[in-house]
Amino acid sequence: MRVFVTGATGHIGSAVVPELLSAGHQVVGLARTDASAAALKALGAEARPGDLDDLDGLREAAADADGVIHLAFKHDAMMAGDFATAVEADLAALRAFRQALAGTGKPFVGTSGTALLAHAAAGPATEDVVLTPGPGLAARAGAENLVGELAESAIRSSVVRLPPTVHSALDRAGFVPMLIATARDKGVSGYLGDGANRWPAVHTLDAARVYRLALERAPAGSRLHAVADEGVPLRHIAEAIGRHLDVPVAAIPPDQAEAHFGFLAAVVPLDNPARSEHTRRLLGWQPAHPGLLADLDLGHYFA
Numbered sequence: 239m240r241v242f243v244t245g246a247t248g249h250i251g252s253a254v255v256p257e258l259l260s261a262g263h264q265v266v267g268l269a270r271t272d273a274s275a276a277a278l279k280a281l282g283a284e285a286r287p288g289d290l291d292d293l294d295g296l297r298e299a300a301a302d303a304d305g306v307i308h309l310a311f312k313h314d315a316m317m318a319g320d321f322a323t324a325v326e327a328d329l330a331a332l333r334a335f336r337q338a339l340a341g342t343g344k345p346f347v348g349t350s351g352t353a354l355l356a357h358a359a360a361g362p363a364t365e366d367v368v369l370t371p372g373p374g375l376a377a378r379a380g381a382e383n384l385v386g387e388l389a390e391s392a393i394r395s396s397v398v399r400l401p402p403t404v405h406s407a408l409d410r411a412g413f414v415p416m417l418i419a420t421a422r423d424k425g426v427s428g429y430l431g432d433g434a435n436r437w438p439a440v441h442t443l444d445a446a447r448v449y450r451l452a453l454e455r456a457p458a459g460s461r462l463h464a465v466a467d468e469g470v471p472l473r474h475i476a477e478a479i480g481r482h483l484d485v486p487v488a489a490i491p492p493d494q495a496e497a498h499f500g501f502l503a504a505v506v507p508l509d510n511p512a513r514s515e516h517t518r519r520l521l522g523w524q525p526a527h528p529g530l531l532a533d534l535d536l537g538h539y540f541a
Contacts, residue, residue: 240264241453242299244290244331245309246283247274249408250349250400253446254307255283261450266303268296268310290327293334300338305345305453308335317501325377332384340391347452348385348397352438352463352512353505354378355399362468362511365399365461382461389458396456398448399463401512402505403470405530406442407538413437414530416502418479418539427480428490428498428506433473435509440466441527451521462517466525469511478534 241258245251246267255278258265265283269275275285288295290310300306308331312324332348339346354376355363369379388395402413409415421427448464456462473487480487496503517523528536 239304239453240266240302241305241307242266242268242286242303243307243309244268244296245311247277248309249410249412250404250442250445250449251309252277252408253406253442254309254449255281257443257446257450258453259283261454266299268299290331293330296331296334297338300335303344305347306335306339307347307449307453308332309349311349321377325381328378328381329384332381332388336384336388336391336393339388339393343392343394345394345396345453345456346385346388347449347456348382348395350378350382350385350397350399351402352399352465353402353508353510354382355512356508356510362513364513365463365516386459386461394456394458396452396458396460396462398445398452399461399465399512400445401438401440401465401467402508402510403437403439403530404442404445404464405439405533406527408442409539413502413505414475414534414539417475418483420499420502421476421479421483421485424498425485426490426498427476427483427485427487429472429476429487430490430492430495430507433476433489434471435507436469436471436511437475437508437530438465438467438469438510438512439530440464441525441529441533444525444527448517448521448523451523455521457520460520462521463512463514464517465512465514466527467529468513470530472506474531475534478531482534482537482540
C-alpha cells in the first residue's frame with residue numbers, strides 16, 4: 239500500500255514510518271522542513287514538502303495514496319496558548335482529506351487521545367465511549383467525531399486514541415520528560431493529593447503497530463485504544479523519577495501546583511484509566527515492549 243503520513247517525523251511518526259516500511263508498505267511523509275525530508279529519505283520513505291495549511295497539497299497527496307495516517311497537529315500553536323487555531327487547522331485538514339477520499343473505500347487513520355475521556359466515563363474508559371465536543375481540551379473531540387463521520391462517505395476511517403504517556407527512547411518532549419525536567423529544576427519529584435490518579439500508557443513501538451494494523455484491517459468507523467498500561471498511579475511515576483534523580487518525592491500542595499508544575503499543572507491531576515480489550519481482539523494486537531515503570535527503570539530518560 240502507498241501510505242501518506244502526516245506528522246511523519248514526530249515522536250509517533252518516527253516509529254510509524256519504519257513500522258509501515260517493515261511491513262512492505264511504501265510511505266510518503268509530509269515534510270515541513272529540509273531536515274524532515276532528509277530524515278524520511280534516510281529511512282527509505284518519500285518526502286512530500288508541505289504542512290497542514292496546504293490543503294490543496296493534502297488533498298492531492300491523499301488522492302495519490304492508497305491510504306492515509308494523520309498524526310500531525312499544530313503543537314507549536316497549542317504550546318503558545320493558541321489551542322483554537324491548532325484545533326481549527328486539524329478540522330480543516332480532515333475536511334480536505336474527506337474531499338479527496340470520499341467514495342474510494344480507502345483507509346484513513348486519525349489520532350485522538352484517551353485524556354479526552356477523563357470526564358466522559360465512570361471507571362476505566364473503553365473504546366465505545368463517544369465524545370462530546372466542548373471548551374478547552376474537549377474541543378479536539380470534534381476532530382475525533384469527524385474522523386468517525388468519514389465512514390459515511392465510503393472511507394474506511396478509524397481513530398487511534400493515544401494515552402497521555404507514550405513512552406520510549408523516542409520520547410523527547412512528552413509529559414514524562416516534562417515531569418523529569420520539573421523534578422530536576424525544583425529538586426523534588428512531585429504529585430498532587432495522594433498521587434493515586436492514574437495515567438494509561440503505551441510504548442511508542444506498540445502504538446506504531448496499532449496504527450499499521452488499523453490501516454490494514456480496522457473496520458470503518460472504528461475507535462481504537464493504543465493502551466498497554468491501563469492506569470499507572472502518578473505517585474508511582476514520581477517515585478521512579480525521584481529514585482533515578484536521587485531527589486525527594488513529595489505531595490505538592492494544590493495552591494502551589496501551578497508554581498511547581500507550570501504547564502503540567504492542568505495535566506498532573508488527570509485520572510484517566512483506559513482499557514483496550516476491544517482493540518486487542520479486533521486487530522490481534524498485544525503490547526510487546528516494556529510498560530511505563532519498567533521503561534523508566536531502563537534509564538534512557540535520565541541519560
